[in-house]
Amino acid sequence: MLETLTRGFRDARNQLRGMTRLTDENVAEALRHVRMSLLEADVDLALVRGFLERVSERCNGAEVKLRAGRKEQRRQVSPGDHFTKACYEELVSLMGQAEPLAPAKHTRALMLVGLQGTGKTSTAAKLALHLKKAGERPLLVAADLRRPAAREQLQLLGGQIGVEVYSREGQDAAAICADAVIHARESGLGSVILDTAGRLQIDQELMHELEQITAQTRPEATLLVCDAMMGREAVNVARGFAEHLSLDGLILTKLDGDARGGAALSIRSATGLPIRFITVGEGTDRLETFRPEGLASRILGMGDIVGLVQDFEEVADHEQAEEDARRLLQGQFTLKDFLSQLRTLQRMGPLSDMVEKLPFAGELLPEGANIDGRELKRVEAMILSMTPEERTRPELLDRSRQERVAAGSGTKLADLGEMLKRFEGMRKLIGGLGKGGGMAGMLSRIPGLGKMLAGGMPGMDPAALRELGAGGEAPNRRAARAQKSEARRQKRKSLRKHKRRGKRH
Template identity: 40%
Template sequence: MFGQITEQFQTIFKNIRGLGKITDKNINETVRQVRRALIDADVNFKVVKSFVAEVEEKAQGTKVIKSINPGQHFIKIIKDELISLLSSEGSNLNIDGKPAIILLAGLQGAGKTTTAGKLAFKLKEEGRSVLMVAADVYRPAATDQIAKIGKQVGVSVFRGQGKDPLKICIDGIKEARSLKNDVVIIDTAGRLHIDKDMMKEIQEIAYHSQPNEILFTADGMTGQDAVKSALAFHEAVPLSGVVLTKMDGDTRGGAALSIKKITGVPIKFIGVSESFEGLETFDPKRLADRILGFGDVVSLVEKAEKIFDREKAEQMNRKISDNSFDLNDFKMQLKQLKSMGPIGNLMGMVPGMNAKALKKLNMDDRQISWTEAIINSMTTNERKYPNTMNGSRRLRISKGSGRPVQEVNALLNQFNQMKKMMKKMKNFNKIKLPNMGNLTGF
């Protein structure tokens, strides 16, 4: 996430960290580099102009301050301005009422239906009963898709009768009231803002359903196009928030940095992975830290807390302490790691992780699946006692998993090294999180 702009900011910060004092010369040079980084990231030119002007003004005001570390002070100015740019009032989801109604709108292919499922999953995890309404009657199999998603997340879906989206929405809300659901999420059809009939339809749905929230779902990778679309939709219906999807594939960050400033509509959620857990509540400070390359250790810990079971972690610690950790345990840890999201995104949350170094690591998320395939091709005894495997067994495992023998050997060697390391750690009484070890190919 934000690989390109993060790399540029890290280069800028590297140059200004050692500044002995803040002068007109280094202010102008830094401001010029920041301006270029933001323009390269496809940030709206008005946003770039105002942001750079604010940074320059505040930096000029600190020239006379005798700071212990002027360079760090300059970095703080940039970070504070970025947080200010992303922040807004009313960023919390309004789910008052019984039921609270959330209307999702946006262009085709922006990820509305998937977002509806993610949001339903998130609200269900918070203990709320949710009903999703399938109001996209135009896209082939759209209702089948949301029904499948509903089944996966354990949330009911109202499909309605006929092809009238407005009637389906009204009937869906009535159904939610009769079922005493807490929240209704309406998934509407994707539409272009230049299509007058379709825009009139979303206006009628919004008028008759009286939603608590009208969320514009925008593809984060489309940059300025997402901002223009959001502005056009906001003129037609009063948007209360934005959901930026596919942010795990966005290396520039133009939409995230521009959309609130230009439209005045707060960002409420960002989609960071394809899994149903991959919808994060928008936090300006955390996003600013990620953009600037400072990591996001809070989000990393929160992800770990959701995935790792305390009882299982303590059981794993006991196995580590008595050196009985085997490949079955290793496989379980791989599954836990996999469910936390793409490895590159997790590494990007680690403070101090250099964007260039992260790119050179060339981490492939498929490697976890390949490692799992190798372990799955072993017998129960081989997983428990990996040292018993000879050449013929390794060849059989290689053929069964569809991976080269070299990868099987590498996994076993790395597992043995990990076991030796765990033996040395035997004297430690507490290990907060299970050691992930080294994955083959990482």
């Protein structure tokens, strides 16, 4: 997702790596990578120029403090970090502040409009599920009377998410929508989501129909559904609809399939319309409230931890999660717990999407690496092929039992052995964290990760990483020094004891 933009900003950050100060020359060279990626992402030239000028003004002539923060929380700050911060703030400004949809206080109409093929019908279902999770009782209205099987598709989606769909015969879309609003008001429902017809291009007939629906239902919000992969053309479509309708916001669809990201960056600044939601997958649960901070962070390759936590909170049982965490840190980690964690991950959505939300994941993984979510299914099959006792006590899995599990799960014996080896490593790692060994120290014990941390995290100053790893762990470092001192004292005591014994003999 948005690989083109991420690559440009990553190259710019690498350009400044090792620099001791920001100058006109090195800032201009870094911005050259950003300019190329923005233009390749189909961002309007005028917007690109304005963005680059503002970032340049923030960086040129700025005094970069080598350390920031307070006393024990101070961190190393490099010119590259200062450049990244300037880009982040300007990206957030370009995309505008988040303006989530207000909760329904009474029965209201929400009208979705857009061209054919942008995903209006599936987006209507995603929005309905989103509102349902928020505690509303939404109603879906099949008002697309022109596309074949549009009503049947909406009814199928409504059945999958447990939301009522209003549909009846007739060719007057405005009358159907008006009747649906009356039905919702009588039934005590909240948001009435109108799935209207689209066209291959904007025409007067389409606009006349939408104007009639607006007149008869008086929607609280009219949302334009735009395909993110349209690039700059999405801006032209938004302007075309805005000439005939009073739009209240945008929903950007298929953002997960957009390698460029030009629409996400351009459309707010070009039209003045806020992006309310984005869709990042085909599932009915793959609609997110738009957060410019999260998207800017992902564009810069820094992940989106807030979004990842929100995904987890939607699927996890909080009390169970706390109990699991307590048991894990006590070293009571079994394959049964591992299976529970895997199933939580699967409910959070595609594995590739989760990995993208991890900080610097794009730099830790090889270019073109394939994140195969099916691997989780294979691991689940292995664990389910074990007996309950084997899941609790993996050490029981001798050669004979492993052959049985591999055959039952349809996997190779080597794959099962590798999974058990990784599980044992994970159990020792988590047990070590619970004993207060310190996160930085434990991470360095993971095969391959120790060398990476020693060389510095990609895009981060090694000194900053060392201080970041040590920050907040001063008690652990003091404890480690105390343990070493005690060990030396015991060693000296033991040597003295041996000397006394030698003198007696």
